[in-house]
């Protein structure tokens with residue numbers, strides 16, 4: 001890039017930097033963002049297809065989950081990366097609706113491109129989109145319905161809607177029931193839900209039917225020493241984030257053994273120190289020790305002799321859950337452990353589940369941290385089941401927390417589009433065009449759900465519009481008949497937050513991309529030639 005000043009070009013950017021401006025820049029960005037939207041489009045809805053993703057080292061993931069797909073794709077282009085961000089934000093905030101958010105952002109940008117071609121300035125479109133998004137959010141609030149934590153039938157339907165199309169169909173009732181019970185056990189008194197306290201653990205082996213909800217915590221671990229008890233009732237549990245081991249003090253001084261027997265003395269000293277450390281732990285009165293860190297061989301031996309069941313190298317997340325379920329404190333030092341620091345569980349037991357050892361911590365006084373242990377015949381099946389259950393756990397948590405839901409199946413998008421068209425005429429000017437474009441973009445959701453289910457998208461849209469026109473705001477796509485049906489009656493229901501967040505994050509990304517009219521890209525660091533920045 002150079003500027004001319006008094007006839008002399010002034011170079012302000014490093015050599016190799018490329019610059020793309022105006023419509024060309026916007027066109028590039030939109031094309032890249034749309035490429036991401038197109039990659040997930042065919043997975044949307046209950047009849048969406050799966051994607052097989054093969055990594056550079058040959059690992060295979062088969063999924064229908066938008067967040068997983070964009071996460072696994074190796075994306076370089078900055079505008080495309082924004083689309084990945086949308087999926088991530090959506091997943092974090094609402095736990096579901098990632099594909100919807102990405103597809104919607106792509107549609108908003110395609111619509112914007114048409115308006116730009118008609119000489120509507122991108123800033124005007126951005127402003128119109130923001131107006132529309134604000135209106136949409138308020139409208140969704142106005143059509144949302146209430147659901148309480150004890151409304152388990154409805155909560156189960158919400159779980160099932162989130163799992164539809166994700167390979168969990170065969171045993172969906174069973175999973176929905178487990179998920180709703182699990183959330184019911186971890187909900188706080190103030191009504192908030194931390195979905196991390198529903199642990200979803202998976203094991204290859206057995207079938208989906210072998211999956212269980214454990215009112216407590218399942219650790220995919222074994223006890224550290226075979227001489228330890230397999231089963232401890234009335235467990236007094238010590239949680240550690242510190243190793244049980246004797247480390248010789250480090251020193252550079254060399255010790256010269258001068259007399260016979262001295263070597264033996266050193267070994268004995270080590271053994272004594274090690275025993276003292278183990279005894280410190282034993283004196284706490286704990287009969288179960290669950291540690292995030294290691295336990296050395298000698299300590300294992302002493303603990304086993306004392307009849308203690310010990311497990312080592314646990315994940316931080318598991319330790320936190322254990323603390324919550326058992327009431328134990330996580331100790332970071334072995335000195336000064338008080339009886340109050342120990343937790344309680346009615347039973348800690350090493351068990352075989354689908355041919356593998358696991359440690360189960362259950363009968364806690366107040367479970368408040370539970371595990372859904374999934375089984376399935378193959379790794380890919382269990383992985384996809386885990387993603388479906390994960391989404392459903394999040395979604396039920398979200399809806400219990402917010403107490404608000406909307407119907408699905410494209411019904412809210414159609415209702416929103418209608419409302420936005422009415423709203424658009426009150427705005428006038430060019431922003432009106434943007435609000436109308438926003439309405440069309442929303443209709444892409446039911447259109448795509450229909451298309452992916454093998455239903456003629458134009459017919460579907462016409463039928464839906466007519467039903468809404470006639471006052472049926474719950475009319476969405478019945479994927480079996482292809483007709484407009486009452487989604488409430490079919491039990492296709494979703495958390496309000498999923499829809500609101502999808503619109504908010506899609507709009508945010510579209511607006512951000514629309515405002516960019518200048519791409520200045522530095523040349524890549526050496527070592528990656530051939531991938532020049534001008535490649536987008």
Ligand code: ADP
Nearest residue numbers: 043044045046066096097098099100164408409
């Ligand atoms: P996302 O990642 O956006 O959640 P999904 O593939 O899960 O994508 O599809 C979600 C969409 O499918 C939502 O609009 C939801 O209402 C709709 N949907 C789910 N189940 C059904 C169903 N049985 N019939 C019609 N639409 C459904």
Ligand code: MG
Nearest residue numbers: 096097098162
């Ligand atoms: Mg979904």
